[in-house]
Amino acid sequence: MRFYTVAVLLLFLVVGGCSKHFTNQPLPNQAPETFLTLVPDSTLRSTTSQQHLHWWGVDPDGFIKGYNISFDSLHWTFTTSNDSVIGLKLNSNDTTYKLFVAAIDDQGLIDPKPASLRYPIHNSPPVISFVFQSDVPDTTFPVATFQWNASDIDGNETIVGFYYVLDDTTNFANWKYLSNDINRVTLFKSDGLVEGAHVFYLRTRDVAGAYSQTIRMPLDTAKMWYVKEPKSDFLIVDDYKTVDAAASFYNQIFDTLMNGRFKVKDVWDIKDGWTETNRGRYMPALVTPTFTESIKLFKYILWYCDGNPQMDVAQSSLPAFKAAGGKIIFVTGFPQFPPDARGFGDFAPIDNVEPSSFKNFLFAKDSLVAVTDQTYPTLYRDANSTGYTFPRGLLPKGNARIIYHMGKSPQWATRDTIPIIMGVKDADQPSIVMLSILLHRFGGNPNGGIPNNVPVFLRKVFYDEFGVR
Incomplete structure (x- = not known):
C-alpha cells in the first residue's frame, strides 16, 4: 500500500514537470x-x-x-x-x-x-432682440436705424444670417437677407421709407433652417412709426428747452424772410423730453448714422440752442453735414459752468470759449457790433424782463473770420482793448456761422419798438454768405 502511494505521487510529479508553462513566464499583452x-x-x-x-x-x-x-x-x-x-x-x-x-x-x-x-x-432655434433703448422715435425723416442682438444656445456660429422686411411679412420675396456678421441696418427712402406709417420686422435663422421668433419695431404691437419726407431744403433744429417765445420768433421770421424762401420748412425738436441722462423723444438712438444721415437730406440748417447745447450731437453730425456741402447757422448760449467746449472746434472755427462769463447779466440795448463787414447789422438785446445770464465770448481759431464782438459798455470797459468775440465764420464763403448768443433775445431796437435787426442778419448770412436764392 505504501509503495502504491509513492508510485502515484512520482507519476504526478513527472507529468506535472513536463508542462511548457512556468509561473514566472509573462502573459501576452491584453487589450485595454x-x-x-x-x-x-x-x-x-x-x-x-x-x-x-x-x-x-x-x-x-x-x-x-x-x-x-x-x-x-x-x-x-x-x-x-x-x-x-x-x-x-x-x-x-x-x-x-x-x-x-x-x-x-x-x-x-x-x-x-x-x-x-x-x-x-x-436643435434649438436662435433668439433675437432689439438693443435696449434703441426704439425708433414715433416720427422720423426717411432714415431709420435698427440694431439687435442675437444668440443661439447651440453656438452663435450656427446663426447663418438675418432677414428683415418693411410692413408686409406675408410675401417671402420681400424679406431682405443680411449676413451673420451684421447687427444693424439703416434704411432710407430707396429702401421703402416713404411718407406714411411703417413697421420694421426682423428674424434670424440657423444652419438647421430654424427661424427665431419675428420681432418688430415699434415694440408696441398696436403702434407704427410715421415717416415724413422733407418739405424743402431748409431745416430748423430746435435744441432749446426753455419755455419762451423762441420757436414762434423763428417761425414768424422765416415765413417772410427773402420773400418767403423759407416759409416751407421742417422743424426738428431734439430737446423735447430731453434730460441730462436721456435723449429727446424725437432723437434716434444713434447719432451716427441716423441723425447725421437725416440732416444731410437738407442743404441749410438753423440750429438754435439754449444754455445747454447738445454738444455731442452737433460734434458727431455737423462735420459730415458740412462735408456734404451743407450750410449752418449755429447760435447758442452757455451755462454758468459750461462743460469743456473744445468739441465745438470739430465743426466751428473756434478752439474754445472764454473760461468765464464777462458779465453775469446783459441788459436791454447791450449790443453785438460788426467787426469788419459793416453790412452785418448791429444786434441789440431785447427789453424782455426775463434775465439774460452768463454771456461768454469765443476763442476763435487762427483762420476764423470774426463777424461780431460786444459793443462797448461801462460794464466791461476793461475789455475795450481786447474785444469780446461773439460771432465767427469759417471762411470768406463760409459753411458755418456761429454766434454765442440766444439770437431771439437780440431782436431789440435801440429806440424801442420794431423793426429788429435779426431778419437783416439772417438775410445777410443766407443770401450773401450761403448764396441762397
Missing part, C-alpha cells in the same frame, strides 16, 4: 477597455449641439497612453485628453450622431471593441 459617458446621470436624452464628452480607458497589464476618436468608425483622430467640448453640426432640426472611442495602451494595442454612444441632437 474603453468607457464613454454622455451626461453626468448617464441617461440618453436629446440635447444641444455643444457637447462636453467624457471617456476613459482601463488596461489590466499596463497604462493608457491615448485614445482614437471617430464619428463614423472609419476616420479616426488621436488624442491624449479624457474629454472635449465638441460642436456637433446641425444638418436638420433633429440630428443623431454616434461617437466611437478606442483606448490605446502603452504597447500601442487598441481596444478592438471601441466604446460607442448615440447622441440625438435637438
Whole structure:
C-alpha cells in the first residue's frame, strides 16, 4: 500500500514537470477597455449641439497612453485628453450622431471593441432682440436705424444670417437677407421709407433652417412709426428747452424772410423730453448714422440752442453735414459752468470759449457790433424782463473770420482793448456761422419798438454768405 502511494505521487510529479508553462513566464499583452459617458446621470436624452464628452480607458497589464476618436468608425483622430467640448453640426432640426472611442495602451494595442454612444441632437432655434433703448422715435425723416442682438444656445456660429422686411411679412420675396456678421441696418427712402406709417420686422435663422421668433419695431404691437419726407431744403433744429417765445420768433421770421424762401420748412425738436441722462423723444438712438444721415437730406440748417447745447450731437453730425456741402447757422448760449467746449472746434472755427462769463447779466440795448463787414447789422438785446445770464465770448481759431464782438459798455470797459468775440465764420464763403448768443433775445431796437435787426442778419448770412436764392 505504501509503495502504491509513492508510485502515484512520482507519476504526478513527472507529468506535472513536463508542462511548457512556468509561473514566472509573462502573459501576452491584453487589450485595454474603453468607457464613454454622455451626461453626468448617464441617461440618453436629446440635447444641444455643444457637447462636453467624457471617456476613459482601463488596461489590466499596463497604462493608457491615448485614445482614437471617430464619428463614423472609419476616420479616426488621436488624442491624449479624457474629454472635449465638441460642436456637433446641425444638418436638420433633429440630428443623431454616434461617437466611437478606442483606448490605446502603452504597447500601442487598441481596444478592438471601441466604446460607442448615440447622441440625438435637438436643435434649438436662435433668439433675437432689439438693443435696449434703441426704439425708433414715433416720427422720423426717411432714415431709420435698427440694431439687435442675437444668440443661439447651440453656438452663435450656427446663426447663418438675418432677414428683415418693411410692413408686409406675408410675401417671402420681400424679406431682405443680411449676413451673420451684421447687427444693424439703416434704411432710407430707396429702401421703402416713404411718407406714411411703417413697421420694421426682423428674424434670424440657423444652419438647421430654424427661424427665431419675428420681432418688430415699434415694440408696441398696436403702434407704427410715421415717416415724413422733407418739405424743402431748409431745416430748423430746435435744441432749446426753455419755455419762451423762441420757436414762434423763428417761425414768424422765416415765413417772410427773402420773400418767403423759407416759409416751407421742417422743424426738428431734439430737446423735447430731453434730460441730462436721456435723449429727446424725437432723437434716434444713434447719432451716427441716423441723425447725421437725416440732416444731410437738407442743404441749410438753423440750429438754435439754449444754455445747454447738445454738444455731442452737433460734434458727431455737423462735420459730415458740412462735408456734404451743407450750410449752418449755429447760435447758442452757455451755462454758468459750461462743460469743456473744445468739441465745438470739430465743426466751428473756434478752439474754445472764454473760461468765464464777462458779465453775469446783459441788459436791454447791450449790443453785438460788426467787426469788419459793416453790412452785418448791429444786434441789440431785447427789453424782455426775463434775465439774460452768463454771456461768454469765443476763442476763435487762427483762420476764423470774426463777424461780431460786444459793443462797448461801462460794464466791461476793461475789455475795450481786447474785444469780446461773439460771432465767427469759417471762411470768406463760409459753411458755418456761429454766434454765442440766444439770437431771439437780440431782436431789440435801440429806440424801442420794431423793426429788429435779426431778419437783416439772417438775410445777410443766407443770401450773401450761403448764396441762397
